Amino acid sequence: MLRRIELHDIHYSYVQGSAEQSIFSGLSYSFANIGSTAILGRSGCGKSTLLNLLSGIDRPRRGRIFIDGDEISAFNETQLAIYRRRNVGIVFQSFNLVPTLTVGDNLRLPLELNDVAKKQREHRVDEVLARVGMRDLRERYPEELSGGEQQRVAVARSVVHKPKLVLADEPTGSLDAQSGMRAIELIRDTAAEIGHALLIVTHSRAVASYADTVLTLDDSGQLAGYREGIAW
Ligand SMILES: Nc1ncnc2c1ncn2[C@@H]1O[C@H](COP(=O)(O)OP(=O)(O)OP(=O)(O)O)[C@@H](O)[C@H]1O
Ligand SMILES: [Mg+2]
DSSP states (O other): OOOEEEEEEEEEEEEETTEEEEEEEEEEEEEESOSEEEEEOOTTSSHHHHHHHHTTSSOOSEEEEEETTEEGGGOOHHHHHHHHHHHEEEEBTTBOOOTTSOHHHHHHHHHHHTTOOHHHHHHHHHHHHHHTTOGGGTTSOGGGSOHHHHHHHHHHHHHTTOOSEEEEESTTTTSOHHHHHHHHHHHHHHHHHHOOEEEEEESOHHHHTTSSEEEEEOTTSOEEEOOTTOOO
8 A cells, every 4th residue: 555655845847938837846745644635726736737746747857756665756767657557547637538449448458558367357347337337338439428427437547457546636527516426436435445545636625525634735836734714
């Protein structure tokens, strides 16, 4: 089980032409016993950027990231790809399903990449699709699904290979209250079942209330414990 994520003096900025927008300028934080942790923050404060750094999709300009003692910020591209494939499940804010693959094949992909045997693979795909109420739509392509249905597939895909860490970016943004609850419960129950750590970024206090720990990311790129009465 993944226990500890440490961020040391993280600096990150987006550069566009001659303009530079600083998102993190010296973010340090230690997540101990992550369990399920929600990070609340205003739109544009850097939540998706933070998840991209934790998954190794982006690299900090300066600073170090340790996951259970492994310095992922020092990994080369191959090491990062292997780390992600084995240990991380991501629910992207924009879903990122593979458009040329059916729902079923989108879910089979992480299992194939991890060499899971065919019989086990089919069982697992069936199980997670049932959990998000998408079993009957497994032969559809993503473009034949509503936004909410794509999001449910994205949630199912993030947990199908039983990763150690699930990073979820507004995983209920396109869902009605009931589907949203089912999606969050799927992620949370899988956490309980296989002991993965869950980091979820959201604007929604309702979603955050499912987590054991709630943090805030403020506009200056700092993480802190959530206090009642924060307004945005
Ligand atoms: N590829 C990019 N190039 C330039 N600027 C970017 C890029 N991606 C994000 N930004 C800017 O960086 C800031 C942080 O973006 P980020 O996507 O991390 O915010 P967020 O907290 O996830 O917001 P939201 O809640 O709206 O999803 C925003 O001001 C955004 O405009
Ligand atoms: Mg975002």
